[in-house]
Amino acid sequence: MERWKGRVALVTGASVGIGAAIARALVQHGMKVVGCARSVDKIEELAAECESAGYAGTLVPYKCDLTSEEEILSMFSAIKTLHQGVDVCINNAGLAHPEPLLSGRTELWRNMIDVNVIAVSICTREAYQSMKERNVDDGHIININSMSGHRVAPVSATHFYTATKFAVTALTEGLRHELRETKTHIRVTSVSPGLVETEFAFRLYNNDPEKAAATYENLKCLKAEDLASAVVYILSAPLHVQIGDIQMRPTEQWT
Numbered sequence: 001m002e003r004w005k006g007r008v009a010l011v012t013g014a015s016v017g018i019g020a021a022i023a024r025a026l027v028q029h030g031m032k033v034v035g036c037a038r039s040v041d042k043i044e045e046l047a048a049e050c051e052s053a054g055y056a057g058t059l060v061p062y063k064c065d066l067t068s069e070e071e072i073l074s075m076f077s078a079i080k081t082l083h084q085g086v087d088v089c090i091n092n093a094g095l096a097h098p099e100p101l102l103s104g105r106t107e108l109w110r111n112m113i114d115v116n117v118i119a120v121s122i123c124t125r126e127a128y129q130s131m132k133e134r135n136v137d138d139g140h141i142i143n144i145n146s147m148s149g150h151r152v153a154p155v156s157a158t159h160f161y162t163a164t165k166f167a168v169t170a171l172t173e174g175l176r177h178e179l180r181e182t183k184t185h186i187r188v189t190s191v192s193p194g195l196v197e198t199e200f201a202f203r204l205y206n207n208d209p210e211k212a213a214a215t216y217e218n219l220k221c222l223k224a225e226d227l228a229s230a231v232v233y234i235l236s237a238p239l240h241v242q243i244g245d246i247q248m249r250p251t252e253q254w255t
Contacts, residue, residue, distance in 0.1 A: 001236050002008070003138075005030035005056065008083045012066060012123060014092030015042040017198030022090055023059055024049075029055035029228060029232065034079055036064040047154070066093050066119035067111065068238035074120050076126040085134050089127035089230065091120045092144040094164075096204045098157035109160050116164035117171070124175060128186065137185045138239055143172050143229060145192040147247060153255050169245075176244065187242045189234050194249030197221040219252035 014035030043061035149165035
């Protein structure tokens with residue numbers, strides 16, 4: 001991780017869970033991390049914690065609604081002005097609504113598409129353009145995907161969400177091809193976790209906290225820090241090594 005010291009990483013959805021853990025880990029390794037979310041209160045708290053702990057890097061909170069292309073473009077413009085540009089882009093933000101294919105609400109399907117697919121694509125495009133204009137040839141784009149991007153579980157509430165994550169799998173591989181076409185050494189990786197103990201289930205089943213809690217009670221789940229460790233491993237790989245996809249489940253998880 002030595003070569004990343006002082007360089008800039010964007011982490012989307014950095015206020016809680018996996019995004020917060022990744023932001024913390026990268027700051028520990030000396031990176032300048034721009035952490036974005038719709039609400040930055042928790043990112044500001046995390047930034048203060050990192051500073052108090054004496055970590056080598058810094059965490060810069062940035063308020064951004066990823067369903068708005070205008071806000072995303074404004075964020076990248078601000079990063080260019082204040083920090084030159086993005087060297088690492090962690091597309092972590094994602095969400096799920098319990099909207100089945102046979103009865104789901106269109107506006108919530110669209111919200112999942114906007115955050116899980118469109119925002120990922122816009123951030124990826126803008127991060128690549130930022131790297132290209134500064135002749136950064138060793139940048140990295142990491143998509144926090146899901147095991148739902150590789151198999152369909154028999155849970156009707158997550159079928160549309162699963163479709164968006166299958167899209168992330170395809171986008172990651174398509175991006176790898178396009179990066180090869182441009183003869184760059186910028187790399188792209190997908191990280192696909194199974195059950196991670198975060199606020200995800202409580203947001204998915206926001207009207208049924210007991211059901212949400214039960215999601216994490218029957219097995220020893222992954223922790224957000226496990227994902228952060230995977231990201232550090234990916235970024236630590238030698239320049240000639242491209243890690244395409246990490247699939248990681250709790251040992252006790254069946255599917």
